[in-house]
């Protein structure tokens with residue numbers, strides 16, 4: 001009697017389990033389709049920022065480092081399927097509820113995507129807008145004072161990280177710095193939150209080939225590459 005019941009249950013369950021495993025296999029096969037985070041192309045030739053940033057550094061930085069953040073973030077989608085319904089930017093503001101691999105690689109992807117866009121070949125980045133200059137004067141006194149404070153923050157970041165100019169929720173501008181691949185959009189303790197207007201990568205991979213340990217020289221050489229047109233756009237969008 002019990003043996004017959006068990007056999008009946010097994011017979012009934014078999015097609016259910018079969019369907020379930022088929023679904024799992026199909027989901028596994030479909031995983032690459034979920035790879036919705038995409039490496040953006042560099043908006044200029046890798047040699048366009050020379051001599052301040054050499055073509056080899058740019059190529060390695062974009063094609064290897066940034067590409068790895070994107071690939072590693074996509075590899076997290078299967079275990080964190082809610083990533084599929086979040087934009088890269090929206091993810092930053094909810095990063096606290098995700099594991100470290102999503103924080104590191106999601107941050108790395110967002111940070112580098114903005115980094116390429118806030119640089120331009122020297123002489124092609126335009127100037128700060130009147131509105132941005134007014135905000136800079138109000139928050140720092142002058143553009144020179146902003147640069148001095150930014151350079152200090154970027155130089156003083158111990159180990160790997162980023163220096164940022166942000167627009168805070170109260171409308172004022174501020175300089176801040178984050179470790180590793182964190183950024184000011186992240187809902188994490190210890191982060192001064194705001195809308196990033198520009199972020200500078202001070203990881204050694206960003207400058208070591210050309211500058212070795214001379215990070216301040218890299219920072220000084222980087223300013224003429226700043227794409228003020230993009231910073232103006234980010235400032236206007238944040239206001």
Ligand code: MN
Nearest residue numbers: 065201203206
């Ligand atoms: Mn980097």
